[in-house]
Amino acid sequence: MRLEEIVIDNLRKLRRLISVRRMDDAEEAACKIVKYIFEDAPVLGLDLDGTIDEAPEFFRLLSRIWPGRVVIITCRLDEDKARADADKFGVFYDELVTVRKLEDKAEAIEQTGVTVYVDDQDECLMDIPMDVTVLKIRNEGNFTDGKWLYSGRTGKQIC
Numbered sequence: 001m002r003l004e005e006i007v008i009d010n011l012r013k014l015r016r017l018i019s020v021r022r023m024d025d026a027e028e029a030a031c032k033i034v035k036y037i038f039e040d041a042p043v044l045g046l047d048l049d050g051t052i053d054e055a056p057e058f059f060r061l062l063s064r065i066w067p068g069r070v071v072i073i074t075c076r077l078d079e080d081k082a083r084a085d086a087d088k089f090g091v092f093y094d095e096l097v098t099v100r101k102l103e104d105k106a107e108a109i110e111q112t113g114v115t116v117y118v119d120d121q122d123e124c125l126m127d128i129p130m131d132v133t134v135l136k137i138r139n140e141g142n143f144t145d146g147k148w149l150y151s152g153r154t155g156k157q158i159c
C-alpha cells in the first residue's frame with residue numbers, strides 16, 4: 001500500500017471510529033496517520049529499565065505519535081520478557097534489540113540508525129556518536145539528595 005493510501009485509509013478509520021465513540025481504536029488510527037506521513041524523521045531509541053518503566057505513560061504516548069521508527073535497546077538476556085514488558089506498557093516499537101553489556105548499547109544505536117536516544121545510565125551514553133541526540137531520565141538510581149550520581153569514569157566534576 002502506498003504512503004498516501006495508508007494515510008487516507010487511517011484518516012477514514014479515524015473519522016468512523018470517532019463517530020461511534022470508539023476512542024481507543026480512534027487513538028490507534030490517529031497514531032498511524034502520524035507514523036506514516038513523515039519521511040526522514042529521526043529514529044528514536046529507548047532504554048527499557050529505568051527509562052520506559054520510569055515514565056510509562058509518557059513513553060507510551062511518545063512512541064505512538066513519534067513520526068519515525070522506534071527502537072528499544074535493552075540490556076537483558078530474555079528478549080521475550082523484554083517484549084512482554086514493552087507491550088505491558090503499551091509502547092510502540094519497530095524493533096527491539098537486546099545487548100549483553102551496557103557498553104554494547106552504543107554499537108546497537110549505530111547499527112539501528114538511532115538518532116535520538118533516551119536512557120538513564122551514563123555507562124550506556126559514554127560511547128554514543130556525537131551526532132546522536134542524548135536525553136537522560138532521572139530516577140532513584142542516578143539522582144539522590146538533589147544531586148546526580150556519577151563515577152569517575154562517567155563524570156567530571158567542574159567546580
Ligand SMILES: [Mg+2]
Binds near residue numbers: 047049050
Ligand atoms: Mg536503564
